[in-house]
Amino acid sequence: MNTETLAGASGPSPTQEFDEGTAFFHGRMMPLADAQVSIATHALQYGTGCFEGIRAYWNEEQQNLYLLKAPEHYQRFHDSCRMIRILCPYAVEDLLEITRALLRTGGFRQDVYIRPVAFKASRVIKLTLKDLRDDVAIYAVPMGNYIDVGGLHAIVSAWTRVSDNAIPARSKLTGSYVNMALASDDAHEKGYDEAILLGADGHVSEGAGSNLFMVRRGTLITPPVTADILEGITRSIVMELAEENGIPVAERPIDRTELYVADEVFLTGTGAQIAPITAIDGRMVGSGRRGPMVGRLQDAFFRAVRGDDPNHRDWVLPVYD
Numbered sequence: 170m171n172t173e174t175l176a177g178a179s180g181p182s183p184t185q186e187f188d189e190g191t192a193f194f195h196g197r198m199m200p201l202a203d204a205q206v207s208i209a210t211h212a213l214q215y216g217t218g219c220f221e222g223i224r225a226y227w228n229e230e231q232q233n234l235y236l237l238k239a240p241e242h243y244q245r246f247h248d249s250c251r252m253i254r255i256l257c258p259y260a261v262e263d264l265l266e267i268t269r270a271l272l273r274t275g276g277f278r279q280d281v282y283i284r285p286v287a288f289k290a291s292r293v294i295k296l297t298l299k300d301l302r303d304d305v306a307i308y309a310v311p312m313g314n315y316i317d318v319g320g321l322h323a324i325v326s327a328w329t330r331v332s333d334n335a336i337p338a339r340s341k342l343t344g345s346y347v348n349m350a351l352a353s354d355d356a357h358e359k360g361y362d363e364a365i366l367l368g369a370d371g372h373v374s375e376g377a378g379s380n381l382f383m384v385r386r387g388t389l390i391t392p393p394v395t396a397d398i399l400e401g402i403t404r405s406i407v408m409e410l411a412e413e414n415g416i417p418v419a420e421r422p423i424d425r426t427e428l429y430v431a432d433e434v435f436l437t438g439t440g441a442q443i444a445p446i447t448a449i450d451g452r453m454v455g456s457g458r459r460g461p462m463v464g465r466l467q468d469a470f471f472r473a474v475r476g477d478d479p480n481h482r483d484w485v486l487p488v489y490d
């Protein structure tokens with residue numbers, strides 16, 4: 170097993186409060202600590218915002234920082250803005266250039282997490298999405314692994330994933346993340362690393378901030394985009410890598426008990442990267458160790474994200490010219 174690739178991102182844990190970072194706010198670059206909003210901000214009161222999470226990986230040999238799938242993230246950011254009736258004043262191309270400039274301003278030469286956020290900025294008390302002032306900000310902080318990429322113990326949560334007719338899960342809407350925080354907290358209180366959420370129909374939806382895959386009899390299976398999931402960009406990467414490696418992929422509903430008999434289960438996400446689950450609800454998954462399929466996918470993934478795979482150079486955008 171290649172322990173180097175297993176390490177994933179390196180840097181501080183995102184669970185520690187950031188004391189350094191760079192922001193783009195009100196059209197200019199500034200230290201993260203200076204990018205402030207009023208306590209009366211609509212989005213703070215009602216969760217009326219949307220965001221993205223983008224990683225940039227540092228390549229020591231090439232002395233360059235690579236943004237992973239940044240155009241796809243900003244396209245989804247635009248879609249989330251549309252969902253919540255925010256007019257993003259920046260085109261995807263502008264956002265890419267601002268982000269590269271932001272990372273250069275911060276002088277980052279390490280693994281970084283970029284958080285674009287758009288929100289209802291008006292200081293009004295009114296339950297609406299219309300006729301409010303919008304604001305957009307982007308900040309970047311150094312960040313290592315969000316969760317362990319060696320083997321997680323998960324629990325199927327008693328909290329149900331919000332359904333599309335309540336709060337659309339396919340968009341990254343700030344308020345909807347209370348759903349994930351409740352499930353995560355509950356899992357941690359009970360001594361587990363991660364929560365797996367079921368949809369209102371009882372089928373498996375996703376992890377708390379990640380998409381879920383399982384392997385059964387050689388096929389890689391993941392819930393469809395209609396299962397109240399975020400349409401994950403890492404999910405698409407994994408499906409593409411699987412296809413390239415001749416692994417059959419199926420998008421179909423997954424029953425909870427299929428997780429108990431699966432050969433492998435793993436989570437994918439910008440934060441999560443590719444993270445194997447080795448036990449669910451106290452039952453061992455497969456051999457109880459990182460499985461061979463997720464191992465292959467992790468190796469290919471961690472190589473590509475640092476710009477080391479010539480076949481996937483189009484997935485990454487260099488920050489330094």
Ligand SMILES: Cc1ncc(COP(=O)(O)O)c(C=O)c1O
Nearest residue numbers: 378379380399401402403438439
């Ligand atoms: C709820 C949820 N599901 C899935 C994902 C994974 O999506 P992506 O791979 O685009 O980061 C995320 C994280 O970004 C998420 O917040």
